[in-house]
Amino acid sequence: MEIELRLVPENKRRPVPELKNLIFGRLFTEHMFVMEYDCNRGWHSARIEPYGAITLDPAAIVLHYAQTIFEGLKAYFGVDGKIRLFRPWENMRRLNRSAERLCMPKIDEDFVLEAIKKLILIDRAWIPREKGAALYIRPFMFGTEPSLGVKPSHSYLLIVILSPVSAYYQEGFNPVKIYVTDEFVRAAPGGTGEVKAGGNYAASLKAAEVAKSKGYTQVLWLDAVERRYVEEVGTMNIFFYFEDELVTPALSGSILPGITRDSVIKLARHWGLPVSERRVSIEEVIEGAASGRLKECFGTGTAAVISPVGVLCYQGQEYLINRGETGPLARRLFDELTAIQYGEKEDPFGWTVVLG
Known part of the structure; x- marks a missing residue:
């Protein structure tokens, strides 16, 4: 399948704004990639066209039954002037795992990745040059068939949009305060917690608002059955550094298999x-914080890479971790991963894809 180019004429393109102090997800580039699916033709009409509004039937299945999935990755402008992607094939694989779980059609991973590369190169002027900033890439798919019957859609749109984002840490690499909820549940065994389905994030909003109202940055989720075992933090996976062992909750089917998580491991x-991937109870975490056996705690994800945790609040009691300071392991991991992403250090794992 060829990708049709419907580009904005050079003389009609918007001037690229100053790419500093950006609010995440508020500014978008000139173009987007679009591809359509129907059950008779399969994927078709792949194109790169001007960024703009889409038209949906009011009865589109996505609007009623949340049949939608997405991914998130970044393009980095390296110190050598080359553009890099970080393990993008893992995002394509995960998109297909999400599609399978929500009864949606799989994509040709190589084709869509090539389309993303082409889109980035067309809008390369929008990639921020400062260290820590990047071009955020959001592929997403949703059911478009107009039907009020509860069933998988017979038609879909796959769209990729680009958004320049500032460095995550505007005021330094400072630890965050996390609120542990034992009231709300993010995901249950057999549910959709291990895929990037839109409904997962809608279900997390209430707990996030409660945490915010109490002065905390994010929510630490516990398991749905016993409300005892740690799962993940908001939009991140979670790690605990106990003495000389790095521990993260095992992928149990209700935890998103983060790409940054895997990179840290x-x-x-x-x-x-x-490094251990195992069950971690909140009691073990609290005891470790109280005794000092827990040396560090941090989250991992595409947006922040590494996010140190300085305080945990559980059942109204706050527990300080590493005196509320960023630990040396979190700092080392952050420095190493970002150095690979921006081409400052050799990539010994073959994780980066250089576009030019």
Whole structure:
């Protein structure tokens, strides 16, 4: 399938604004990639066209039954002037796993990745140049068939949009305060917690608002059955550094298999640090914080890469971790991963894709 180019004429393109102090997800580039699906033709009409509004039937299945999935990755402007993607094939694979879970059609991973590369190069002027900033890439798919019957859609749109974003840490690499909820549940075994389905995030909003009202940055979710075992933090996976062992909750089917999570595990093991993927109870975390056995805690994700945690609040009691300071392991992981992403250090894992 060819990708049709319907580009904005050069003399009619918007001037690229100053790409500093951006609010995440508020500014979008000149073009987007669009591809359509129907059950008779399969995927078709792939094109790069001007960024703009889409038209949906009011009865579109996505609007009523939330049949929608998405991904998030970044393009980095390296110190050598080259554009890099970080493990983008993993995002394509995860998009297909999400599609399968929500009864949506799979994509040709290589084709869509090539389309994303082409889109980035067309709008390359929108990639911020400062260290820490990047071009955020959002592929998403949703059911478009007009039907009020509860069933998988027979037609879909896949769209990729681009958004320049500032460095995540505007005021330094400072630890965040996390609120542990035992009232609300993010995902249950057999549900959709391990895929990037839009409904997962809608279900998380109430707890996030409660945490925010109490002065905390994000929510730490516990398991849905016993309300005892740690799962993940808001939009991030979670890690605990107990003495000389790095621990993260095992992928149980209700935890998103984060790409940064996997990168941290591989990098830490490469350094010779013991890493365990296992069940972690909130009691173990609280006891570790109280006794000092818990040396560090941090979240991992595409947006922040590494987000140190300085305070946990559980059942009205606050627990300080590492005196509320950023730990050396979190700092080392952040520095190493970002150095690979921006081409400052050699990539020993073959994680980066260089576009030019």
